[in-house]
Amino acid sequence: MFEIIKKYAEENSVPIIREKSAEFLFQQVESKKPKKILEIGTAIGYSGLLMLKACDGFLTTIEKDAERVKLAKENFSKYNFLQRVNIVCDDAQKVLEEYSTKGYKFDFIFLDGPKGQYIKYLPLTKLLLNQNGVLFVDNIYLHGLVKSIGPIAHKHRTMVVNLRKFLKTLQEDNDFSSNFYDIEDGIAISVLK
Numbered sequence: 076m077f078e079i080i081k082k083y084a085e086e087n088s089v090p091i092i093r094e095k096s097a098e099f100l101f102q103q104v105e106s107k108k109p110k111k112i113l114e115i116g117t118a119i120g121y122s123g124l125l126m127l128k129a130c131d132g133f134l135t136t137i138e139k140d141a142e143r144v145k146l147a148k149e150n151f152s153k154y155n156f157l158q159r160v161n162i163v164c165d166d167a168q169k170v171l172e173e174y175s176t177k178g179y180k181f182d183f184i185f186l187d188g189p190k191g192q193y194i195k196y197l198p199l200t201k202l203l204l205n206q207n208g209v210l211f212v213d214n215i216y217l218h219g220l221v222k223s224i225g226p227i228a229h230k231h232r233t234m235v236v237n238l239r240k241f242l243k244t245l246q247e248d249n250d251f252s253s254n255f256y257d258i259e260d261g262i263a264i265s266v267l268k
């Protein structure tokens with residue numbers, strides 16, 4: 076599905092969701108049938124297209140890189156999904172704060188932005204979810220580093236420490252029912268009770 080976009084991403088080093096994780100995301104959206112989806116990290120729209128194809132809901136997707144937003148818009152347009160998407164070009168933290176202040180709610184949130192910020196985004200995503208809403212998080216194990224017991228290279232350390240905090244917080248939060256999957260880079264699915 077959307078092979079041309081996948082190829083473009085590979086050739087231009089745009090990070091997009093990997094194959095098995097993408098299938099899993101598609102299945103989750105297809106079975107939950109969310110009416111309102113929020114994505115943090117649009118890149119060029121690949122995962123957004125998958126989610127829009129999997130259901131008939133509306134997608135709000137946040138991306139801070141203007142060049143990627145432009146390409147994402149072209150890609151949503153190419154597959155006739157532009158009327159079911161709102162692409163917000165801004166910093167995710169700022170947008171999440173604004174949406175939670177305004178009381179916006181979503182049925183499904185795909186968290187795929189800056190990994191070191193997940194711990195800061197978590198309370199905001201919780202506020203933004205409807206009851207029984209799903210938080211789907213990609214890259215929770217960061218190439219195995221999050222589960223490794225050895226020393227972590229300086230350049231990854233903050234990200235790994237923050238991801239470990241994020242996973243612990245999610246696991247211990249009784250308002251969520253969470254499952255963790257060893258698919259590719261690791262996926263968490265948390266349902267708000």
Ligand SMILES: C[S@@+](CC[C@H](N)C(=O)[O-])C[C@H]1O[C@@H](n2cnc3c(N)ncnc32)[C@H](O)[C@@H]1O
Pocket residue numbers: 090091092115116117118119120121122123137138139140143165166167168187188189
């Ligand atoms: C892994 S990519 C998203 C891939 C996309 N979900 C897919 O699978 O097709 C993460 C994206 O988050 C964006 N990003 C990083 N920091 C951000 C921030 N603070 N606010 C919004 N977007 C951010 C990056 O520019 C990048 O395009």
